[in-house]
Amino acid sequence: MIYLPIGKTVQVDLSLLSGDAFVAWWFNPKDGKASKIGTVQRKAAAEFTPPSIGTGNDWVLVIDAVAAKYPAPGR
Numbered sequence: 001m002i003y004l005p006i007g008k009t010v011q012v013d014l015s016l017l018s019g020d021a022f023v024a025w026w027f028n029p030k031d032g033k034a035s036k037i038g039t040v041q042r043k044a045a046a047e048f049t050p051p052s053i054g055t056g057n058d059w060v061l062v063i064d065a066v067a068a069k070y071p072a073p074g075r
Helices: none
Strands: 002-004 010-012 021-028 033-041 046-048 059-065
Touching: 002 010, 010 059, 021 046
Parallel strands: none
Antiparallel strands: 002 059, 010 046, 021 033, 021 059
16 A cells, blocks of 8 residues: 555556556545556556545555455455
8 A cells, every 4th residue: 555645646666566466446535435446467667646636635556466356445
């Protein structure tokens, strides 16, 4: 999980995580809802842009290994 106090694009090195494929989500801490970004493959630089940008738009980027079969964040 990566907390972004200000909505902005981030780069994540997925090669440091265990697994070959990951499910990525944006979790909105204001309303507790999660939006699925999709499945991404393990690579050195994955870029993620939240649904809203700037001050007052905080988000949590959640990245789970596909094999773990976790439910959506906030459930």
